Every structure is written in C-alpha cells, then in structure tokens.
Amino acid sequence: MSPRFAVFGQPISHSRSPAIHAAFAKQCGIALDYQAIEAAPEHFTDTLAAFAADGGMGANVTLPLKELAFALAANASSRATRAGAANTLIRVGDGWHADNTDGIGLVRDLTQRHGINLRAQRVLLLGAGGAARGVAPALLDAHIASLNVVNRTLSKAQALAQAMGADTQVQCCETAALAQLQGFDIVINATSAARGGQLPALHAGLFSANAVAVDLGYGAAAEPFLRWAAQHAVVRCIDGLGMLVEQAAESFALWHGQRPDTQPVYEHLRGA
Numbered sequence: 351m352s353p354r355f356a357v358f359g360q361p362i363s364h365s366r367s368p369a370i371h372a373a374f375a376k377q378c379g380i381a382l383d384y385q386a387i388e389a390a391p392e393h394f395t396d397t398l399a400a401f402a403a404d405g406g407m408g409a410n411v412t413l414p415l416k417e418l419a420f421a422l423a424a425n426a427s428s429r430a431t432r433a434g435a436a437n438t439l440i441r442v443g444d445g446w447h448a449d450n451t452d453g454i455g456l457v458r459d460l461t462q463r464h465g466i467n468l469r470a471q472r473v474l475l476l477g478a479g480g481a482a483r484g485v486a487p488a489l490l491d492a493h494i495a496s497l498n499v500v501n502r503t504l505s506k507a508q509a510l511a512q513a514m515g516a517d518t519q520v521q522c523c524e525t526a527a528l529a530q531l532q533g534f535d536i537v538i539n540a541t542s543a544a545r546g547g548q549l550p551a552l553h554a555g556l557f558s559a560n561a562v563a564v565d566l567g568y569g570a571a572a573e574p575f576l577r578w579a580a581q582h583a584v585v586r587c588i589d590g591l592g593m594l595v596e597q598a599a600e601s602f603a604l605w606h607g608q609r610p611d612t613q614p615v616y617e618h619l620r621g622a
C-alpha cells in the first residue's frame with residue numbers, strides 16, 4: 351500500500367495545500383499522493399480512520415477540525431499542546447501524533463523572508479481562535495517583549511493566555527478595551543472578521559512608528575485590515591501567504607525528512 355497524505359477541512363476545495371505539497375515533492379524527487387478531503391466535524395474521526403486504513407501516513411488539518419485533530423491524537427508536540435490544536439498529524443504505529451506548524455510558519459516568514467527581528471517587540475494579537483492559538487507559542491518562544499491578546503469574546507482570550515503557561519505574561523482584554531492600548535511594534539490580525547466583510551475594531555494609536563501590520567489571511571481576506579493599516583501610515587504590511595507556505599514546509603519536513611526550498615513556491619503563488 352503506497353503512503354497517502356491529505357488535507358482535511360470543511361470547506362476544502364479552495365485549499366492551496368495540494369498544489370504546495372506537489373511542488374515540494376517535485377523539488378525533492380518524491381512521488382507524493384496528497385489529496386484534499388472534505389470532512390464535517392461529526393464525520394472527521396471516521397473519515398480519518400478510513401484514510402489511515404487506506405495507507406494514510408500524514409494529514410494537514412484546517413478549519414473547523416484543528417481542535418478535534420488535537421483531541422483524537424494519541425500524543426502531541428509541546429507546541430500543539432500549548433495551542434490546543436493541530437494542523438499536522440503524523441501516523442505513528444496505530445495512532446496519530448499531533449503537531450502544530452502554524453506558529454513556526456509565521457515566525458519563519460516574518461524573520462527569514464521579511465527580515466523582521468521579533469526579539470523585544472511589543473506584539474498585539476487580534477483574535478483568539480485556532481490560528482491565534484497556533485501562533486502565540488511561537489511568538490513567545492521568539493522572545494518578543496510582550497503579547498497582548500484582544501478578542502471579541504473575552505473568555506477565549508483568557509483561555510489562550512492560560513494555555514501559554516503560568517510563567518508567561520500574556521495580557522488579554524475584550525475589544526471594548528482596545529481604545530486604552532497603544533504603541534505596538536507588530537499588530538497581527540488573526541480574526542476571520544473579513545469573511546463577514548468586517549474589520550476588527552482598530553485605532554491608529556495601536557501602531558508605533560515603524561510598526562508592522564500582519565494579517566494571517568491572504569488574498570481578498572487580508573485586504574480590509576492591511577488596507578486600513580496602509581491608510582493609517584503603516585509602511586510594512588504582510589499577508590499570510592508566506593506563513594501558509596512555511597507551515598506547509600514544516601509539515602512536509604516532519605513527514606518526509608526533507609526540507610524544501612519555499613521561496614520558488616512562494617513566488618509562484620504570489621504571482622498567480
């Protein structure tokens with residue numbers, strides 16, 4: 351039985367993961383079977399079990415299945431445990447090992463592609479959903495000065511802060527308190543507000559001089575926040591396309607033991 355790989359989500363037809371992994375495999379000389387598989391949350395366990403029975407050795411997991419994937423795994427990396435969510439599953443014996451490569455994907459994109467030094471930066475994270483949970487541990491591990499998490503639903507921001515560990519100083523508040531915050535070096539939009547055509551609540555004072563605005567979304571989803579930032583004198587605006595390619599490369603390396611060159615794949619997607 352030849353090894354199979356796949357990305358699971360709902361919806362999934364829009365996913366760029368099959369094309370990204372195909373490009374990595376071609377570069378590394380690996381014959382890869384990687385498909386997109388649609389799965390509703392209530393069918394995910396059974397769909398994943400059928401995939402494993404049919405030679406499934408690795409899976410990427412996206413909305414709305416990341417927490418479920420983490421919960422059903424036999425064990426997990428510390429970064430997936432802190433996130434409470436998995437975007438990568440690796441078949442080990444009869445079970446799954448859960449990992450989360452979203453955070454390292456963002457950090458690699460910011461530091462290596464965009465040349466941003468995260469050390470000692472004041473970071474504001476808007477949102478406390480799966481993506482925010484995934485990137486927060488990696489930002490803290492990159493020795494930022496502080497992390498403020500602002501979310502529409504305060505309890506989710508508090509849960510994120512708690513999951514980062516007792517010795518980690520993560521400040522959190524609800525959106526209404528955003529007006530009292532100011533002067534961040536990096537403001538990251540990890541909300542899905544753009545899907546409803548909305549912006550998270552913002553004011554220009556949130557950005558310090560020379561601040562960087564980052565949206566984890568890409569394409570049209572990243573436009574409202576990054577356009578707003580550019581209109582309010584933020585010079586460096588970065589979308590989530592680079593993160594997408596970097597998190598995929600990290601998953602690829604976990605499965606195949608080879609690290610692909612991400613730049614040509616990133617440039618191809620950027621030009622497409």
Ligand code: NDP
Nearest residue numbers: 477478479480481502503540541542543566567590593594
């Ligand atoms: P979730 O559904 O898990 O979380 C959504 C978050 O957005 C919650 O914090 C929610 O707040 C907040 N939100 C939704 N609507 C609004 C609104 N109108 N105003 C303010 N806040 C709002 O989604 P994810 O965390 O998985 O995804 C978030 C974004 O990150 C998406 O754009 C996704 O595409 C992107 N992403 C990019 C990746 C990449 O590789 N580039 C990887 C993963 C995600 P509340 O808790 O109050 O509901």
